[in-house]
Amino acid sequence: MMGDMIIPRELLFLLFVLCYYIAVVSGAFFIRSFWTKRSVSYRVLYFLLMIAAYSLIRFFEHDDGQVSFLLCMYGVPGLAGAFLTVRLIAKEYSDKRVGPESVKECVDRLPTGICCYFEGGQVKLVNDLMSRLCIELTGERLSDGEWFDERLKELSLAEGDDTVLVRTGDGKYYSFRKQTADMDGIPLKEIVAADVTREYRLTAELKEKEEQVAALNVKLKELSEESLKTAIEKEVLAAKVRVHDDLGRVILLARRCLNLKDDDNFLSLEKTAEEVRKQAILMLSESPDEWRRDYGYVFRTAKQLGMKLEVHGKIPQGERSRRLAVSALNCAILNSARHAGADRISVRCEKVTDIVTGVEYYEMSISDNVNFQVEKVEEKGGLKSLRNELETEGGSLIIRVGQGVALYTRIPAD
Secondary structure, three states, rough: HHHHHHOOOHHHHHHHHHHHHHHHHHHHHHHHHHHHHOOHHHHHHHHHHHHHHHHHHHHHOOOOOOOHHHHHHHHHHHHHHHHHHHHHHHHHHHHHHHHHHHHHHHHOOOOOEEEEEOOEEEEEEEOHHHHHHHHHHHHOOOEEEEHHHHHHHOOOOHEEOOOOEEOOOOOEEEEEEEEEEEEEEEEEEEEEEEEOOOOOOOOHHHHHHHHHHHEEEHHHHHHHHHHHHHHHHHHHHHHHHHHHHHHHHHHHHHHHHOOOOHHHHHHHHHHHHHHHHHHHHHHHHOOOOHHHEEEEEEHHHHHOOOEEEEEEEEOOOEEEEEHHHHHHHHHHHHHHHHHOOOEEEEEEEEEOOOOOOOOOOEEEEEEEEEOOOOOOOOOOOOHHHHHHHHHHOOEEEEEEEEEEEEEEEEEEEO
């Protein structure tokens, strides 16, 4: 019979070792199940596997060495299969089961440091990163949350709302943010540390570049002002040469009129004297410093030139806007007096807001009352300097010709 077959001793030895292994491992898992808080069903399965393996070992230890072939054929493989099945089920259950150890392991693997503590400083939870940071920053272990919070404030490079920035010894920067949570009605304080080294360095580089840009803007503004001043002085010098030439011609004309003795030439003398006075006023008005004077100077210059200045609306009063408006008025008055012979200047000013940028501007139009058609105005001298000055400050200038000349300026409000 197959059940009476003699099993080789080598095979019996291997079966004996297998059963012995199952018995020992099952016993170990049975004992371990008590402190890992396994369910009772797993403990019973492990105990039954251990007893079954032990029973087979007792069969293999018979003195005559006669062991049933069916027992070896089906019993031992069945026992091994049952053992493996229980282990797989137990392992799957263990993987799905989340306990305190699993939570702590997950928290320790986080890239941010975490410290939770109660009122008074009693620590509830600290992960590995926060522990290392505490030792590196203070030289002591983190056992008191409030004490650690005070040390962080002392080491802080920058402090905000519940946030401090700290630099470690290896050159890294960490942001420690403090917040309060509620755990079963008990307030639980939490400190979260995040590595912000890259962000801090990028911010520092951006701040440095902003300072460089600001310094460059100051230099560019100074250069622009110097260039504008140089251009104004150059144009003023050219204007003075023209005024001197005109004054020379007037003086020659006056000398010629004085040599005449006819009373009919009295009107010519009066006209010549008025022209001399006008040219003298124009020459005095060409000084570069006069471009920066106030509205009072503009009105006095217009009056001296025999021109009436009419203002409609509220003219700019800010430091920068007033300076630009005075420059525009002075340029218009001098050009109208010199080239057009106008005796009245009309000024209209209105404060508006750009609908796109939201920036406030003064729109100021300046026109004269000449009685002849102007085809074209060559933009040079004072007009060119005025455009440069306005555009440098963010304004604009439009020149329109027709029955006289009109200047439309847009001046940034202070």
